[in-house]
Amino acid sequence: MQKMLNAYAELEHSIRNLMTELFSETCGMCTACCCRADICEEATGSAFLSLLLKKQGLSERDMDEKYGWLDLHGCSLEYGRPPICYAYYCDQLLSRLPDDETRFSARILGNLMQHIGENALGGWHLVEIMDSKDLEKLDYPTLFQRLEESQAAFHVIEGFMQSGRLTAADHEVLNVITDEAP
Ligand code: SF4
Numbered sequence: 037m038q039k040m041l042n043a044y045a046e047l048e049h050s051i052r053n054l055m056t057e058l059f060s061e062t063c064g065m066c067t068a069c070c071c072r073a074d075i076c077e078e079a080t081g082s083a084f085l086s087l088l089l090k091k092q093g094l095s096e097r098d099m100d101e102k103y104g105w106l107d108l109h110g111c112s113l114e115y116g117r118p119p120i121c122y123a124y125y126c127d128q129l130l131s132r133l134p135d136d137e138t139r140f141s142a143r144i145l146g147n148l149m150q151h152i153g154e155n156a157l158g159g160w161h162l163v164e165i166m167d168s169k170d171l172e173k174l175d176y177p178t179l180f181q182r183l184e185e186s187q188a189a190f191h192v193i194e195g196f197m198q199s200g201r202l203t204a205a206d207h208e209v210l211n212v213i214t215d216e217a218p
Pocket residue numbers: 062063066067068069070071124125126127128129
């Protein structure tokens with residue numbers, strides 16, 4: 037489990053940094069922030085995300101009743117955010133992206149954390165598991181495979197943001213994620 041937590045946190049950290057770089061100009065000026073305390077609460081209800089909170093020295097007691105994990109600088113969680121926090125793009129944000137290929141890449145980027153935990157226990161997503169004992173029953177080989185797929189897609193998107201080009205091989209890597217996107 038520790039190996040999965042470390043690798044998951046590392047990838048989430050990288051995704052968070054890239055999204056901040058790409059979108060902070062628009063989201064930083066936004067007066068209709070899409071963060072909501074009920075979404076923040078998912079991080080404390082989920083057994084897996086709670087372990088990620090603990091890893092950074094946080095617990096439910098540290099969450100603000102009204103603003104959740106949001107502070108003046110944005111979301112205060114380094115990692116362990118509910119995957120939906122990365123997947124949502126408002127129309128304004130999407131319309132500011134230069135072309136369809138960038139919008140496609142951004143959408144995949146937003147789905148990478150969601151992809152890792154799909155069907156982690158029967159039909160349950162990893163972050164929907166509430167009982168920590170159920171984490172022992174996870175199919176770890178499949179979970180690590182999904183993590184590797186998300187890591188590979190992340191590197192493709194990082195490359196695209198620099199080169200502005202996606203090859204046929206890049207699309208193959210990204211399509212693994214699109215097939216599973218919520
Ligand atoms: S995604 Fe849209 S609504 Fe949410 S913070 Fe960014 S600009 Fe605002």
